[in-house]
Amino acid sequence: KAGVTQTPRYLIKTRGQQVTLSCSPISGHRSVSWYQQTPGQGLQFLFEYFSETQRNKGNFPGRFSGRQFSNSRSEMNVSTLELGDSALYLCASSGDQETQYFGPGTRLLVL
Amino acid sequence: GENVEQHPSTLSVQEGDSAVIKCTYSDSASNYFPWYKQELGKRPQLIIDIRSNVGEKKDQRIAVTLNKTAKHFSLHITETQPEDSAVYFCAAYQGAQKLVFGQGTRLTINP
Numbered sequence: 518k519a520g521v522t523q524t525p526r527y528l529i530k531t532r533g534q535q536v537t538l539s540c541s542p543i544s545g546h547r548s549v550s551w552y553q554q555t556p557g558q559g560l561q562f563l564f565e566y567f568s569e570t571q572r573n574k575g576n577f578p579g580r581f582s583g584r585q586f587s588n589s590r591s592e593m594n595v596s597t598l599e600l601g602d603s604a605l606y607l608c609a610s611s612g613d614q615e616t617q618y619f620g621p622g623t624r625l626l627v628l
Numbered sequence: 629g630e631n632v633e634q635h636p637s638t639l640s641v642q643e644g645d646s647a648v649i650k651c652t653y654s655d656s657a658s659n660y661f662p663w664y665k666q667e668l669g670k671r672p673q674l675i676i677d678i679r680s681n682v683g684e685k686k687d688q689r690i691a692v693t694l695n696k697t698a699k700h701f702s703l704h705i706t707e708t709q710p711e712d713s714a715v716y717f718c719a720a721y722q723g724a725q726k727l728v729f730g731q732g733t734r735l736t737i738n739p
Contacts, residue, residue: 548725550725550726550727552727552729559729559730559731559732560727561729562726562728565724565725565726572725573723573724573725575726607671607672611725615660615662616662616674616677617662617674617725618674619664619673620671621670622671
């Protein structure tokens with residue numbers, strides 16, 4: 518099976534803009550989780566979607582949102598970008614169990 | 629909520645020696661503990677995991693032990709090789725696909 522894919526791989530934005538990131542899970546996986554990775558804070562959970570419904574949410578402001586489509590592909594959106602949003606955004610997919618498989622990530626730089 | 633502490637933050641060992649990384653967690657309800665290896669510029673890769681109904685699991689040179697009473701789990705790598713150099717993350721599963729990660733351990737294998 519093909520692994521988790523994410524697009525785009527790299528993004529440069531300026532403060533105040535918004536951005537949309539995409540994640541395609543492993544075929545057959547219905548759960549997609551999103552994480553933010555920074556040198557200072559490590560890997561932090563953003564939210565998780567299953568069958569188009571958000572089941573869990575981390576402690577991030579409302580500027581961070583997401584959705585999932587009927588084919589299990591997921592998008593996350595960050596509005597009104599701040600410098601501190603610069604990070605590697607990782608998505609992970611899982612099937613029937615808790616095991617999560619990560620995509621390559623989208624590296625976002627906010628200037 | 630769950631909190632995961634990981635030690636040490638950096639670890640340097642001679643090739644062929646063993647490496648041990650330790651994590652503690654706070655939520656006794658956590659029941660699944662994966663370990664991920666992340667090489668520079670790459671995605672986190674699952675290397676081993678353990679569920680709370682077992683105390684130890686081994687896969688070739690890698691083993692994980694779990695002490696539910698003390699709420700800690702450890703990664704053991706034996707006969708280390710240069711390709712083991714990476715950042716290792718432990719995590720605890722908090723339900724609904726939310727993983728809480730430790731801060732990571734940068735492992736360097738010296739030839």
